[in-house]
Amino acid sequence: MARESGPGGGSRGIALVGYRATGKSTVGRIVADRLGWPFEDADRALERRAGKPIAAIFAEQGENAFRDLEQRILAELADGRSPMVLATGGGVVLRQENRDALGRFGFVAWLAARPETIADRLRADPDGRPALTSAGLLDEVASVLERREPLYRRVASAVVETDGRSPEQVAEDLLDRLDRAMRGGDRFPAPDSRGRMP
Numbered sequence: 001m002a003r004e005s006g007p008g009g010g011s012r013g014i015a016l017v018g019y020r021a022t023g024k025s026t027v028g029r030i031v032a033d034r035l036g037w038p039f040e041d042a043d044r045a046l047e048r049r050a051g052k053p054i055a056a057i058f059a060e061q062g063e064n065a066f067r068d069l070e071q072r073i074l075a076e077l078a079d080g081r082s083p084m085v086l087a088t089g090g091g092v093v094l095r096q097e098n099r100d101a102l103g104r105f106g107f108v109a110w111l112a113a114r115p116e117t118i119a120d121r122l123r124a125d126p127d128g129r130p131a132l133t134s135a136g137l138l139d140e141v142a143s144v145l146e147r148r149e150p151l152y153r154r155v156a157s158a159v160v161e162t163d164g165r166s167p168e169q170v171a172e173d174l175l176d177r178l179d180r181a182m183r184g185g186d187r188f189p190a191p192d193s194r195g196r197m198p
């Protein structure tokens with residue numbers, strides 16, 4: 001799959017990208033537990049730094065200010081040397097600087113889902129996510145996702161489908177993809193997806 005920074009080129013571990021409610025935070029935690037690696041959620045790191053929820057940043061300072069902070073947080077998180085599992089924000093791929101920073105991760109998993117699935121999950125998880133357009137929920141998801149898909153694809157080492165699968169099944173698939181990528185010779189930091197050192 002095409003990448004801007006070369007497949008498996010980074011040493012920062014695993015990053016999960018994808019639209020809202022594709023399960024980056026939920027699945028990322030499971031994968032980190034399985035690997036025994038630290039887990040970080042870029043959205044939560046950003047909220048800690050800002051001292052307020054993302055919705056308040058959008059409302060008070062606008063989306064651009066949020067994107068600037070998102071870029072700073074990702075740059076910091078990508079700058080360590082030991083492996084971690086990072087759940088990113090859904091719009092992280094919008095900026096070239098962020099796509100470059102994702103190249104510091106050895107494996108970038110794109111969690112994918114159909115717009116209908118995403119809208120259903122968002123309705124069931126009213127987490128105060130700010131609107132991204134003035135359209136209705138399903139129209140917003142479909143149109144924003146369509147615009148972002150080429151960007152997710154550009155940074156992804158693998159696409160992991162999440163429709164009709166539990167977070168545990170998605171995590172298992174991700175770990176299998178990781179194993180396969182390592183066997184395929186991609187450079188990746190130890191240990192492997194079962195916690196073994198190569």
Ligand SMILES: Nc1ncnc2c1ncn2[C@@H]1O[C@H](COP(=O)(O)OP(=O)(O)OP(=O)(O)O)[C@@H](O)[C@H]1O
Nearest residue numbers: 020021022023024025026090121125162165166167
């Ligand atoms: N595979 C799945 N099957 C069913 N529900 C799921 C699945 N993955 C995630 N969910 C549910 O969808 C909601 C959003 O999940 P989560 O917060 O992990 O997504 P996210 O990709 O991190 O979203 P965001 O970009 O908004 O942070 C939660 O209620 C979660 O339980």
Ligand SMILES: O=C(O)C1=C[C@@H](O)[C@@H](O)[C@H](O)C1
Nearest residue numbers: 020043054089090091129130
């Ligand atoms: O898709 C998006 O643009 C966003 C997704 C969330 O993870 C947050 O990063 C924020 O709500 C913006």
Ligand SMILES: [Mg+2]
Nearest residue numbers: 024025043087
């Ligand atoms: Mg999340």
